[in-house]
Amino acid sequence: MARRDSTDQAIYIISVAAELAGVHPQTLRVYERKGLVTPQRTEGNTRRYSERDVERLRKIQELTTDGINLAGVTRIIELERDIERLQARYARAVRDLETLEQQLEEAMDARNRMAMVPLRDVRRIRRAMKSDELSQPAARRVFPAPPVS
Amino acid sequence: MARRDSTDQAIYIISVAAELAGVHPQTLRVYERKGLVTPQRTEGNTRRYSERDVERLRKIQELTTDGINLAGVTRIIELERDIERLQARYARAVRDLETLEQQLEEAMDARNRMAMVPLRDVRRIRRAMKSDELSQPAARRVFPAPPVS
DNA sequence: TTGCTCCTCACGTCACGTGAGGTGGC
DNA sequence: TTGCTCCTCACGTCACGTGAGGTGGC
Secondary structure (H helix, E strand, C coil), rough: CCCCCCCEEEECCHHHHHHHHCHHHHHHHHHHHCCCCCCCCCCCCCCEEEEHHHHHHHHHHHHHHHCCCCCHHHHHHHHHHHHHHHHHHHHHHHHHHHHHHHHHHHHHHHHCCEEEEEEEHHHHHHHHHHHCCEEEEEEEECEECCCCC | CCCCHHCCEEEHHHHHHHHHHHCCHHHHHHHCCCCCCEEEEEECCCCCEHHHHHHHHCCCCCCCCCCCCCCHHHHHHHHHHHHHHHHHHHHHHHHHHHHHHHHHHHHHHHCCCEEEEHHHHHHHHHHHHCCCCCCHHHHHHCCCCCCCC
C-alpha cells in the first residue's frame, strides 16, 4: 500500500516547501502540530518535506482557499482517497467482466460451430462409422470437448 | 434520480425539525440562507421540512460536532454521495460478474458432458448410424448445440 | 391573547494564519 | 556574521451559532 519511491524522498527544507505550496512557512509548522502533514526530520531536527508532502500541502491549500477548515480538509482527503480506491476496484471489475464476456462468447462460438454428442454415445458412433464406407475421416473428428483455460 | 416518496413530504415546522436534528431553530434559518438545507414553504411562507431534510440536518450536525465548518460539510456530503453511487455501481458489476461466471461454468459443464462433432459431419454420422444395428436410439442424440440464453 | 412564525442585527467564541521575539546550528 | 532553522506567545480576522428585538398570521 504505502509506496516507497522518489516521491517519498525528503528533500525540501521548510522555506522551499512553503514556497512550492504557496503558503507561509509558519503555516507548515502549524499543520504539523495539528497532524495534517508530518515531514521527516534531519538529525539536526530540521524538517524535510518530500514531493508527496508538497502535493498534500497543495491539496490543503486548495481546500482552505475554498473556505474549508482543517477538520474538513482532513476528512475530505480521506474521502477522496476512498474514492480513488473504489474507482480502481470498479475498473478492475469492469476489466474482469470484459474478459469473461469474451470467454463466454468464444465458448458459444466453438459450441455453435459444433454438433454435440453425449459422451456415452461416442463409442457407439465410432463403431457405426467404422462400418460406413466414408467413415474414416469423419470418425477422427468425433472428440470430447477440450477443457477451456 | 430524485426519488419522490414519503421522505420528501414536507411535514415538520421549523421548531420540530430543529428538535429532531438537535439544533437551534435559528441555526436552520442560517443553514437555509447559506444554501445547506432548503425546506419547502407553505403558502403563508412558513418553512416545512421533510424527513430527508431532517436526515440532512442530522448529518450536518454530526459533521459540525466534529469541528468541520459549513464549507467542509457541503463538500463532504457531496463526496459521500459520490461514494454511495460508486459502491452501488461496483456492487452491480460484481453481480454481473457472478452471473457471467455461472453462465460460463454452465456452458463448460454442458460442453464437458458432450462430445463435439463438426456440424458438417452430422449428416455423415447419421447416415453411418442408420446402417448400424444399434443406431436408432443413439442417432437421435446427435444434435446441434442449443443456443444459450 | 398566546405561541408560534418571519426577518435583521449584533455579539461571544473559536479556528486559523501569521507576525514577533528569542534560540541555536550549518 | 548572515540567513536560515527551531520554538512559544499573541493578536487580527473571520465563520458560526445564537440571542435580542420587532412583525405578522394561524
